[in-house]
Amino acid sequence: MTIITILKHVPDAESRVHAKDGALDLSGATFVIDGMDEYGVEQALRMREAGLDAEVVALGYGPASTTQALRTALAMGADRAILLEGDELHDPLTVALALAAVVRDEAADLVFVGGKQADWDSAALGPALAEALAWAHVDWTTAFALEGDAFEAVHDVDDGSETLRGRLPVVVTTQQGLNEPRYPTLPNIMKAKRKPLDTRPADVGQELMVVTGHTGTERERRREMLEGDARSAAAELVRRLRGEAKVLREEGR
Amino acid sequence: MILIVAEHAHGAARKSAFELVAAGRALATASGSPLAALVIGADPSSVATELAGFVSDVHVVADPGLEPMRAEMATRAVVHAAETLGARVVLVAGSRSGQSYGPRVAMRLGGAYLEDVTDVSYEGSDVVAQRPTYLARISATVRSQAERVVVSVKLGALAVAPLADTTGRVHQLDVPFADEDRRLEPGPREAAAKGRVALEEADVVVCGGRGFGSSEAFERHVVGLADRLGAGVGATRAVVDAGWRPYGEQIGQTGKAVAPSLYLALAVSGAVQHLSGMNRSRVIVAVNKDADAPIFKVADYGIVGDVLEVVPALEEALAGRD
Ligand SMILES: Cc1cc2nc3c(=O)[nH]c(=O)nc-3n(C[C@H](O)[C@H](O)[C@H](O)COP(=O)(O)OP(=O)(O)OC[C@H]3O[C@@H](n4cnc5c(N)ncnc54)[C@H](O)[C@@H]3O)c2cc1C
Numbered sequence: 178m179t180i181i182t183i184l185k186h187v188p189d190a191e192s193r194v195h196a197k198d199g200a201l202d203l204s205g206a207t208f209v210i211d212g213m214d215e216y217g218v219e220q221a222l223r224m225r226e227a228g229l230d231a232e233v234v235a236l237g238y239g240p241a242s243t244t245q246a247l248r249t250a251l252a253m254g255a256d257r258a259i260l261l262e263g264d265e266l267h268d269p270l271t272v273a274l275a276l277a278a279v280v281r282d283e284a285a286d287l288v289f290v291g292g293k294q295a296d297w298d299s300a301a302l303g304p305a306l307a308e309a310l311a312w313a314h315v316d317w318t319t320a321f322a323l324e325g326d327a328f329e330a331v332h333d334v335d336d337g338s339e340t341l342r343g344r345l346p347v348v349v350t351t352q353q354g355l356n357e358p359r360y361p362t363l364p365n366i367m368k369a370k371r372k373p374l375d376t377r378p379a380d381v382g383q384e385l386m387v388v389t390g391h392t393g394t395e396r397e398r399r400r401e402m403l404e405g406d407a408r409s410a411a412a413e414l415v416r417r418l419r420g421e422a423k424v425l426r427e428e429g430r
Numbered sequence: 431m432i433l434i435v436a437e438h439a440h441g442a443a444r445k446s447a448f449e450l451v452a453a454g455r456a457l458a459t460a461s462g463s464p465l466a467a468l469v470i471g472a473d474p475s476s477v478a479t480e481l482a483g484f485v486s487d488v489h490v491v492a493d494p495g496l497e498p499m500r501a502e503m504a505t506r507a508v509v510h511a512a513e514t515l516g517a518r519v520v521l522v523a524g525s526r527s528g529q530s531y532g533p534r535v536a537m538r539l540g541g542a543y544l545e546d547v548t549d550v551s552y553e554g555s556d557v558v559a560q561r562p563t564y565l566a567r568i569s570a571t572v573r574s575q576a577e578r579v580v581v582s583v584k585l586g587a588l589a590v591a592p593l594a595d596t597t598g599r600v601h602q603l604d605v606p607f608a609d610e611d612r613r614l615e616p617g618p619r620e621a622a623a624k625g626r627v628a629l630e631e632a633d634v635v636v637c638g639g640r641g642f643g644s645s646e647a648f649e650r651h652v653v654g655l656a657d658r659l660g661a662g663v664g665a666t667r668a669v670v671d672a673g674w675r676p677y678g679e680q681i682g683q684t685g686k687a688v689a690p691s692l693y694l695a696l697a698v699s700g701a702v703q704h705l706s707g708m709n710r711s712r713v714i715v716a717v718n719k720d721a722d723a724p725i726f727k728v729a730d731y732g733i734v735g736d737v738l739e740v741v742p743a744l745e746e747a748l749a750g751r752d
Binding site: 383 | 437439498499501502505525526527529530531532533534536537538541542543544545546558561562563564565566567568569570571572573574575576610613614615616617618619620621622628634659667671676677678683684691692701702703706709710712713714715726727728729730731732733734735736739740742743744746747748
């Protein structure tokens, strides 16, 4: 079988990201594979290592620089990679439609994709991709086991977690807790350079959602340090919260 | 028309439903179109009655397969309602459920999807919205380019709507579900801590970090303080990874996003991924023994000190009235 893991190349969380005059400034950012996507690569590799006869294909949509994220996945152990090359898009629905065509071409039956993107903060790509393929999806997955074509997954829901059973094909969105992604070793990074990476131009439609501006979300904060020992600082804090900040509805106990 | 999909639990509408009513009313007024609500579930009649005090038409889809929520069942129900009723805008909650079926509904309707927005309005005939991006460090303005648009609204981002002076009508809708809508079989569920305020609905959140050192200390100090304040309990990923607290309490990029009036960050370092889940809080308090901890950069009030001393002192100060 073929397992596809979808990857995105995003600014490192520690990078400086800010907005100026309505535009986004990423000039200070270094880019890495999205941490949320790594869980999917790891999961596919573990399933294969546990004896599943599967080819693991890393797939990314984006500009040529996305190749770096794909190389990371190859260095982790994916067999080959496909870059669907196209301009940066914001609308996950448009990207999903383009990716779905590749998933169909590859006759894959299992797709992993990160639960939430670190750049667009979007959790929509997985469900949208499943919809484009007319497949089921399982989101926010923390455990996934496959036997034949039957799977059992545990995923987070609004009030806790839930077990879901179903049959392939399925799109699974991944998150922390699913596994601990491995670091690529140096020999594997070298080997990854010789693994096949196929670049295709993306065939994308018109975006139905466009971005027209950016602003920073940083708020003015008081940044007041309350001095003194624990007791006097705590007493002062309670006074401030009741008084100037007015955020303590008193319980009065 | 503007259609809101009202979520509910234990026979009552969730707070998010009334946030959607507020957003829906504003859009309906701006576009001169009617507002209706959709309630889906196994037997959501009590929720429908409740909502009829807020909107003039409430549509109900009842099917046992809708509880627990399955994304494809919900998608079929919402798409059918939107098409039958001729909805131009569909508002759904930015909950785990809403974000699970929202994109599918948008795609099946051939519409746009504006996701997890903190604000939504009409600009001319376009629906525009604000949404956090880049780990909530940026707010992007997004605009729909489609005839139809599905908007998921971030939990807690909008004020809830006041009761209207209406007794709305309740209508039953029959939805032609397909076998494939039921292809995922829900199994056992684990509920998050019971009896506690839902994190996203809490007005005060007490969040503890790894600095507490043990689950016992976390329980005594963080949960203890939260109980006194009637607050929600939050945790950092380090705490969740250590197994001290359930994942459902995690705040941040991979956890929940909250925006309470008061957020107490206790022994929390303030990593970017954590900040993205709480930086919209109105007032932030940080207690950390490291004066250089990044959390102080976003705090309104800071105390440099040991949480094991400061939290008991806080409890004491709260107990005594001034
Ligand atoms: C892809 C990805 C997603 C992530 N998602 C999240 C997320 O959703 N939520 C999240 O929280 N993190 C997330 N993280 C992890 C994040 O980067 C941090 O590692 C985490 O938030 C740190 O938790 P912490 O502050 O409890 O622990 P630490 O960083 O270890 O900080 C502990 C703090 O406690 C202080 N301290 C220690 N003892 C005391 C004491 N006795 N009194 C007072 N202060 C004390 C220390 O000075 C320190 O500042 C994510 C990371 C990645 C890579």
